[in-house]
Amino acid sequence: MMQAPKSSSTANLSPETVVVAAGRPPREPDAPVNPPIVLSSTFHGAGVPAPDERVYGRFSNPTWDPFETALSELEGAALPGLVFSSGLAAVASALSLIPTGGILVMPRHSYQGSLLLAAGEADNGRFTVRTVDIADTEQVIAALQGSGAESGAARPADMLWIESPTNPMLEVAEIEVLTHAAHDIGALVVADNTFSTPLVTRPLELGADVVLHSVTKYLAGHSDVVLGALVTSDGELRGRLHSYRSLHGAIAGPFEVWLALRGLRTLALRVERSQATAALLAQRLLDHPAVEAVRYPGLPGDAGHERAAKQMEGFGSILCIEVAGGAAAAEAVAENVRLWLPATSLGGVESLIERRRRQPGEPASVPGNLLRLSVGIEHAEDLWADLTQALAR
Numbered sequence: 001m002m003q004a005p006k007s008s009s010t011a012n013l014s015p016e017t018v019v020v021a022a023g024r025p026p027r028e029p030d031a032p033v034n035p036p037i038v039l040s041s042t043f044h045g046a047g048v049p050a051p052d053e054r055v056y057g058r059f060s061n062p063t064w065d066p067f068e069t070a071l072s073e074l075e076g077a078a079l080p081g082l083v084f085s086s087g088l089a090a091v092a093s094a095l096s097l098i099p100t101g102g103i104l105v106m107p108r109h110s111y112q113g114s115l116l117l118a119a120g121e122a123d124n125g126r127f128t129v130r131t132v133d134i135a136d137t138e139q140v141i142a143a144l145q146g147s148g149a150e151s152g153a154a155r156p157a158d159m160l161w162i163e164s165p166t167n168p169m170l171e172v173a174e175i176e177v178l179t180h181a182a183h184d185i186g187a188l189v190v191a192d193n194t195f196s197t198p199l200v201t202r203p204l205e206l207g208a209d210v211v212l213h214s215v216t217k218y219l220a221g222h223s224d225v226v227l228g229a230l231v232t233s234d235g236e237l238r239g240r241l242h243s244y245r246s247l248h249g250a251i252a253g254p255f256e257v258w259l260a261l262r263g264l265r266t267l268a269l270r271v272e273r274s275q276a277t278a279a280l281l282a283q284r285l286l287d288h289p290a291v292e293a294v295r296y297p298g299l300p301g302d303a304g305h306e307r308a309a310k311q312m313e314g315f316g317s318i319l320c321i322e323v324a325g326g327a328a329a330a331e332a333v334a335e336n337v338r339l340w341l342p343a344t345s346l347g348g349v350e351s352l353i354e355r356r357r358r359q360p361g362e363p364a365s366v367p368g369n370l371l372r373l374s375v376g377i378e379h380a381e382d383l384w385a386d387l388t389q390a391l392a393r
């Protein structure tokens with residue numbers, strides 16, 4: 001239901017407190033301190049439903065509200081967020097904002113599912129996709145304006161998709177400059193904030209219209225749910241996204257959302273710890289003889305470092321390495337770790353490692369020997385020891 005987060009008791013608190021305090025039930029005698037899980041597919045009602053009436057479980061569920069409120073407070077939005085059945089369901093909903101025949105500008109190294117979904121829409125003739133190096137601001141602006149466009153005619157774009165840092169290349173976009181350029185030509189800006197979390201980057205404050213999350217990752221944080229979310233301060237956009245969610249049935253189960261809120265309570269601690277460990281590992285890996293390159297925006301020599309330092313609070317908990325000896329050597333590292341888990345995904349308490357090109361859908365411009373490391377909250381020295389024994393083999 002539409003509760004204005006601004007009036008909530010967490011206004012003016014720091015994000016580390018908001019993750020703990022947001023979305024609590026009212027302070028009444030004997031009231032629970034945690035919101036309950038509401039398992040009901042329908043809600044009492046008669047007569048013509050009021051606009052904010054729950055009515056039916058595909059339109060709304062009380063278990064979603066506290067999570068949606070907490071997320072909106074963290075992202076600095078004026079309206080509650082919208083939780084979806086997965087990150088990709090949120091991506092589909094956001095892409096539905098592009099008019100038929102429109103143009104989408106998207107990072108060539110976006111999450112592969114987002115790229116595949118957009119490419120599928122393009123194949124069906126719904127819209128055109130212009131892929132760009134999101135770190136190359138001039139190139140993105142040219143693509144937005146339509147210079148050198150595919151049809152010859154200089155048609156401006158309808159939507160700019162931002163992922164920063166990108167998955168898995170960790171390129172950093174100049175978010176504020178790009179959102180201004182997009183708005184100058186009337187394009188909407190959607191920012192996938194999964195890698196950063198709102199504790200590290202707040203794209204709405206940098207001008208984005210909609211923020212997207214794979215809640216599956218850091219927000220829920222325990223690799224036990226698949227969920228997504230969108231957040232916007234624009235009532236008209238929120239209405240369209242909400243309507244998409246209801247009509248496509250892209251809704252989350254109440255239990256999963258309850259778990260996500262439970263996970264969110266420790267987000268600040270998890271991010272603090274995993275970012276510190278990622279920075280330490282990145283620095284050490286720079287000097288490792290079996291590592292050809294390290295990608296981490298926190299490294300002073302990284303191409304995105306200066307930009308990241310300006311617009312992020314910290315540099316995130318994902319780093320990538322390119323292993324000497326090619327794809328087979330990189331695959332062997334993923335097979336030989338004992339503590340790190342060889343698995344896809346990221347953002348959980350446990351550290352994960354994956355050679356991204358093992359996935360058939362991964363763009364060919366991602367090096368075959370690139371390993372993506374999602375740093376968890378284990379002790380840094382245990383992670384380092386395991387990684388170095390695997391690299392030494």
Ligand SMILES: Cc1ncc(COP(=O)(O)O)c(C=O)c1O
Pocket residue numbers: 086087088089111113114163167192194195213214215216217226227228345
């Ligand atoms: C950056 C990013 N966005 C979106 C998604 C899709 O989210 P989900 O897997 O929850 O559908 C992912 C999944 O890996 C992701 O990494």
